[in-house]
Amino acid sequence: MIKLTNVTKTYVGKNDVHALKGVSLTVEPGEIYGIIGLSGAGKSTLIRCINMLEKPTEGSVIVDGQELTSLSTDKLREARKKIGMIFQHFNLLSSRTVYDNIAFPLELEGRSKQEIEQTITPLLELVGLTDKKYHYPSQLSGGQKQRVGIARALANNPEVLLCDEATSALDPQTTKSILELLQDVNRKLKLTIVLITHEMHVIKEICHHVAVIENGLIIEQGKVIDVFTNPQSATAKEFVGSVISTNLPEEIIRSFSLSPVPIPNSNIIARLTFLGESANDPVIASLIRCFDVDVSILFGNIDYIQGNPFGILIISISGNEDSLKNTMDYLNNKNLKVEVIGYVSTND
Ligand SMILES: Nc1ncnc2c1ncn2[C@@H]1O[C@H](COP(=O)(O)OP(=O)(O)OP(=O)(O)O)[C@@H](O)[C@H]1O
Numbered sequence: 001m002i003k004l005t006n007v008t009k010t011y012v013g014k015n016d017v018h019a020l021k022g023v024s025l026t027v028e029p030g031e032i033y034g035i036i037g038l039s040g041a042g043k044s045t046l047i048r049c050i051n052m053l054e055k056p057t058e059g060s061v062i063v064d065g066q067e068l069t070s071l072s073t074d075k076l077r078e079a080r081k082k083i084g085m086i087f088q089h090f091n092l093l094s095s096r097t098v099y100d101n102i103a104f105p106l107e108l109e110g111r112s113k114q115e116i117e118q119t120i121t122p123l124l125e126l127v128g129l130t131d132k133k134y135h136y137p138s139q140l141s142g143g144q145k146q147r148v149g150i151a152r153a154l155a156n157n158p159e160v161l162l163c164d165e166a167t168s169a170l171d172p173q174t175t176k177s178i179l180e181l182l183q184d185v186n187r188k189l190k191l192t193i194v195l196i197t198h199e200m201h202v203i204k205e206i207c208h209h210v211a212v213i214e215n216g217l218i219i220e221q222g223k224v225i226d227v228f229t230n231p232q233s234a235t236a237k238e239f240v241g242s243v244i245s246t247n248l249p250e251e252i253i254r255s256f257s258l259s260p261v262p263i264p265n266s267n268i269i270a271r272l273t274f275l276g277e278s279a280n281d282p283v284i285a286s287l288i289r290c291f292d293v294d295v296s297i298l299f300g301n302i303d304y305i306q307g308n309p310f311g312i313l314i315i316s317i318s319g320n321e322d323s324l325k326n327t328m329d330y331l332n333n334k335n336l337k338v339e340v341i342g343y344v345s346t347n348d
Contacts, residue, residue: 001160001192002027002050007059009045009216019045020056021216027209029159032186032193034207034224036200036239042216043196047162050194051083052076064159084153088165090145092137092152099124099133102151109156123151126188127181143174150181154189161185163195167202179205200239204228204305212236225305229275230337245301246271246312248341252298258342266343267318268328269298273337274311283334284315291327293319318346 002025009020019042027033037043048054049061052068061068066079092101102123106116124130127147137145146166153161163182167175183206186193197203203210203224211221212235220233228244231237241247248269258269272283284295299314317327331338 001029001064002033002194003060003062004046004049005060005062007046007049007056007061009042009049009054010057019216020049022059023213023216023218025211025218025221027192027194029192030186030190031208032182032195032206034203034210035194035196035213036198036203036210037196037213038198038235041213043198043213044164046213047164047194047196050160050162051080051085053085081156082159083162084156084158084160085162085164086146086149086153086166088168090137090142090149090169092145092148094137097134097136098129098140098148101137101148102155105152105155119155119157120151123154126154126185127151141174142170143177146170146174146178147181150178150185154185154191158191160192160194163193165196165198168197168199175202176205182206200243203239204243206306212239225275225308225310228305229273229310244303244310244312245299246273248299248314256344258344260342262343263345265346267316267346268324269314269316269341269344270328270331271339271341272313272315272331273339274309274313275336276308277335280309281334281336283331283336284313287317287327287330291319291330292323293317293327314341316344 005024007020007023011017011019023046035043035046045054049056050063056069063079064082068076068079071079093104096104099120102120103116106119124133127150129144129147129151132140132144140148167178170178179202182193185191195202207224209222210224210227211218212233214235220227220231220236227236228240231240259266287293287295296316297313298316300312302309302311304310317324319327
């Protein structure tokens with residue numbers, strides 16, 4: 001549905017800013033694609049390049065089969081009808097009611113009053129604002145304003161919805177309800193959604209794919225479940241760590257000295273990551289039963305990523321050299337990820 005190839009964007013000025021340095025990504029029809037990055041990474045520039053609010057310096061932007069970078073103004077205006085957008089600060093017209101805000105893009109199109117009403121009535125229902133149709137933006141909460149923004153973006157029946165930090169100005173509860181609404185319109189209208197955010201929980205809640213942007217470059221991308229369970233870059237690890245604990249708590253680290261290399265008579269400290277079916281396996285019980293080892297659990301956490309169970313256990317395994325080797329062989333052959341964090345002397 002969307003294909004960006006080697007997109008660059010340089011803001012020319014006294015000091016040129018290379019905001020995008022060659023970004024390529026593909027968004028499949030009907031998916032929710034999240035782009036995450038720290039402040040200044042290039043997220044806003046990137047999402048605005050998808051509908052040509054920013055014209056890329058170089059590269060290709062194809063939306064629904066159409067190359068947008070070379071279109072005339074008229075053709076671009078036409079192509080943009082397929083691309084709705086919502087904003088962090090809603091961008092509503094304060095002098096217009098909810099109904100009239102949603103009607104605005106349709107009025108610009110020259111649609112009749114009757115046509116407009118036929119479009120808006122179900123949209124108001126979809127976003128849950130039927131009873132607020134004659135309210136003004138100043139009479140609405142942040143969440144309700146964003147619902148108006150969503151309805152307005154959907155008025156032209158777009159194929160793609162771009163969300164520019166759509167929940168960043170909202171409290172956690174309202175964020176949750178707006179994310180649920182986005183998921184709802186994605187499913188009901190088969191809408192392709194691209195969102196940018198600096199909050200990993202937004203990605204975890206609703207996205208299918210994620211790209212991590214840093215310093216104008218995509219440094220990692222993949223299925224959300226894969227990036228969460230096996231982040232590669234330091235930045236992705238940090239983002240994942242902000243919503244799912246995967247490390248030993250500081251208190252435990254401080255209580256013993258961890259060696260990165262094997263030492264004589266040591267316990268192995270290992271992190272086990274369980275995904276899907278493997279989360280239900282009684283692995284620890286099997287270890288104790290089958291091998292002559294003791295296992296203590298130092299840390300455990302179980303979470304769900306879009307319905308998939310995802311668990312982390314950090315364990316200390318003690319036993320003689322042979323038992324430890326057999327245990328590690330056993331774990332490495334199971335359907336889970338095993339990482340040795342370090343070794344601790346049994347005297348510790
Ligand atoms: N119109 C502009 N003129 C010059 N530089 C710009 C302009 N817009 C953005 N930049 C610069 O481009 C870089 C990327 O900015 P961008 O807003 O895309 O990042 P971001 O990841 O969205 O950041 P934030 O989360 O803080 O909004 C930054 O260094 C920013 O200062």
